[in-house]
Amino acid sequence: MNFWRQFSVMSRRSIVRTLRQPAVYVPTFILPLASLAVNTGMLGAAARLPGFPIPSYLSFTFSGTFLMAALFAPTIVGVDLAKDIRSGFLSRMALSPVNRHALLFSQLAGLAVVALLQAVVFMAVGLLSGVTISAGLAGTALIVLLSVLTALGFGAVGLLIALRTGSAEAVGGVFALSFAFFFFSTVSMPRELITEGWFKTIATLNPITYLVEAPRSLLITGWDTTALVLGFGVVTLMIALPLIASANIMKVRLSR
Amino acid sequence: MNTTKNTLSIIRAVAWRTLRRSLTDPTIAAPAIVAPLFMLIAFTGSMSALTILPGFNFSGNYAAFLFVFVLYHAATFNGSAVGFTIARDFETRFIRRLFLATSNRRAIIFGLALASLVQGLLVMMIAAVVGLLLGMNVRGGFIDLVGLVCLALLLNLLACFWGCALGLRFRSSDGSMLAGSTFMTLLFMAPVFVPITLLQGFVQSVAQLNPFTPLLATGRGLIAGNPTGVPQAFGLAIVICILMMGLAFISLRGATRHI
Numbered sequence: 451m452n453f454w455r456q457f458s459v460m461s462r463r464s465i466v467r468t469l470r471q472p473a474v475y476v477p478t479f480i481l482p483l484a485s486l487a488v489n490t491g492m493l494g495a496a497a498r499l500p501g502f503p504i505p506s507y508l509s510f511t512f513s514g515t516f517l518m519a520a521l522f523a524p525t526i527v528g529v530d531l532a533k534d535i536r537s538g539f540l541s542r543m544a545l546s547p548v549n550r551h552a553l554l555f556s557q558l559a560g561l562a563v564v565a566l567l568q569a570v571v572f573m574a575v576g577l578l579s580g581v582t583i584s585a586g587l588a589g590t591a592l593i594v595l596l597s598v599l600t601a602l603g604f605g606a607v608g609l610l611i612a613l614r615t616g617s618a619e620a621v622g623g624v625f626a627l628s629f630a631f632f633f634f635s636t637v638s639m640p641r642e643l644i645t646e647g648w649f650k651t652i653a654t655l656n657p658i659t660y661l662v663e664a665p666r667s668l669l670i671t672g673w674d675t676t677a678l679v680l681g682f683g684v685v686t687l688m689i690a691l692p693l694i695a696s697a698n699i700m701k702v703r704l705s706r
Numbered sequence: 707m708n709t710t711k712n713t714l715s716i717i718r719a720v721a722w723r724t725l726r727r728s729l730t731d732p733t734i735a736a737p738a739i740v741a742p743l744f745m746l747i748a749f750t751g752s753m754s755a756l757t758i759l760p761g762f763n764f765s766g767n768y769a770a771f772l773f774v775f776v777l778y779h780a781a782t783f784n785g786s787a788v789g790f791t792i793a794r795d796f797e798t799r800f801i802r803r804l805f806l807a808t809s810n811r812r813a814i815i816f817g818l819a820l821a822s823l824v825q826g827l828l829v830m831m832i833a834a835v836v837g838l839l840l841g842m843n844v845r846g847g848f849i850d851l852v853g854l855v856c857l858a859l860l861l862n863l864l865a866c867f868w869g870c871a872l873g874l875r876f877r878s879s880d881g882s883m884l885a886g887s888t889f890m891t892l893l894f895m896a897p898v899f900v901p902i903t904l905l906q907g908f909v910q911s912v913a914q915l916n917p918f919t920p921l922l923a924t925g926r927g928l929i930a931g932n933p934t935g936v937p938q939a940f941g942l943a944i945v946i947c948i949l950m951m952g953l954a955f956i957s958l959r960g961a962t963r964h965i
Contacts, residue, residue: 491909633748649751
C-alpha cells in the first residue's frame with residue numbers, strides 16, 4: 451500500500467471518529483460565536499476611540515472568532531491520540547507496515563474537516579451580521595484557509611503533547627496555556643491603542659497576535675502583505691515544528 | 707448550652723479542616739485566584755484606552771475600574787469552590803462521620819461558610835496586591851474600602867451557600883463546573899469592561915436586569931471614593947445570601963435521605 455493510500459485510509463478513520471463525537475466539537479462552534487456576540491455588545495463602544503481602525507467593532511474582533519475555535523484543536527486531536535496510545539492501537543500499528551508519516555498526518559484529518567466547517571459557518575454568520583471584508587471574495591477564501599491552517603497548527607501542538615505524554619490531561623493543559631496567549635494578544639484592541647507599554651511588548655512578541663492580525667488585515671485593510679506574510683509564517687512554523695518533533699517521537703514509539 | 711457548644715465546635719472543626727485542605731493542596735484554592743488575576747492583568751494591559759471614551763464616568767483609572775469585577779469574581783469563585791467541597795465528602799463517605807458528629811447538621815454548612823470567608827479574605831488580599839502593582843488608583847477612604855471588602859465577602863458567602871446547595875444536590879464532583887461557572891456567567895453579563903451606558907445591544911438589556919450590575923456600580927463607587935447606592939447593594943446581597951442559604955438547607959434535607 452503506498453503512502454497516499456495509507457494516508458487516505460487513516461484519514462477516513464480520523465474524520466469518522468471526530469465527527470462521531472459531537473460533544474467534542476459542537477462547543478467549538480457555539481462558544482466562539484457566543485463570545486463574539488457578547489464581546490461586540492460589551493466592547494462595541496471601543497470603535498469610537500480616536501484612531502480605531504474601523505467603525506465596526508464586530509468586523510474588528512471577528513478574526514478572533516476563528517482563532518478562539520482553533521484553541522480547541524489540541525483537545526480534538528490530542529485526546530483521541532492519547533486514547534489510541536493508552537488502548538494500544540498505536541502499538542498494534544507498529545506491527546503493521548504502515549508508514550509512520552501517514553499515521554501521523556492523518557490524525558489531523560478529522561480536525562481539518564471540523565475547522566473547515568467552522569470557518570464556513572463563522573463566515574456565514576459574520577456576513578449575515580454585517581461584517582465587511584475589504585479584500586473581497588479572494589480575501590474571504592484566504593481567511594478560511596488561514597483559519598484551517600491555524601487549527602492545524604494548534605492541532606499539531608496537541609499531537610506532539612499527546613505523543614510525548616500519552617495523557618489527555620496534559621493536552622488539556624495546552625488548551626489553558628493557549629487561552630493565556632490568546633488574551634495577551636491584540637484580539638480585543640489594536641496595537642496602536644494599547645497604552646500599557648509592557649502589554650504592547652508582550653503582544654508584539656506573542657505569535658498569536660500575528661494569527662489575529664493576518665485575517666483582520668483582510669477584513670479591514672484589504673491586502674496588507676506584511677501582516678499576511680507574518681501570519682502565514684507563524685502558522686507554517688506552528689504546523690511544521692511540532693510535526694517534525696512528533697515524527698521523531700513516533701519513530702521511537704513504533705520501533706519499540 | 708451543650709448543643710450550642712457542640713454546634714460551634716463543629717463549625718470550627720469543619721472550617722479548620724477545609725482551610726487546612728486548601729493550604730496543603732494549592733490546586734484546590736489556586737484556580738479561584740489565578741483565573742481572576744490573569745484577567746486583571748490581561749484586560750488592564752489591553753483595554754486601558756477605554757477610559758478616554760465619552761461616557762466612561764469613573765474617577766479612578768482602568769485598573770481600579772476592572773479591579774472590582776476581579777474582586778467579585780475571585781470572591782464568588784472561591785466561595786462556590788469551598789461550598790462545593792462537600793460533594794467530595796459524599797464521594798469519600800466522610801459525610802457520614804460528619805453527620806454523626808452533630809445533631810445540628812447545618813453546622814457543617816456554616817463551617818464551610820466560615821472557611822470560605824477566611825479563604826476569601828486571603829484571596830482578596832492577593833488580588834489587591836496585584837492590583838496595586840498594576841497601578842490601581844484607590845481613591846476611596848478607609849470606610850469605603852471596608853465597605854467594598856464587606857460587600858465582596860457577602861458575595862463570597864452567597865456563592866459558598868450556592869456551592870453547598872449544588873454539592874448537596876449532586877453529591878459528586880460532576881457538578882463542579884456548574885458551581886464554578888454560575889457566577890462567572892452572571893458577572894460577565896454585567897458591565898465588566900465599560901460602564902453600562904457604553905454597552906450595546908442585547909448585552910445592555912441583560913446587564914440592566916443582572917443583579918451584579920448595581921453591585922459592581924456600588925463597588926466601583928466605593929473604590930473611587932464616591933459611593934452610591936450602598937444600602938441598596940448591601941440589601942440586595944444580603945437577600946440573595948439568605949435565599950442561597952435557604953437553598954443549601956433544603957438541599958441538606960434532601961441529601962440526608964441519601965446517606
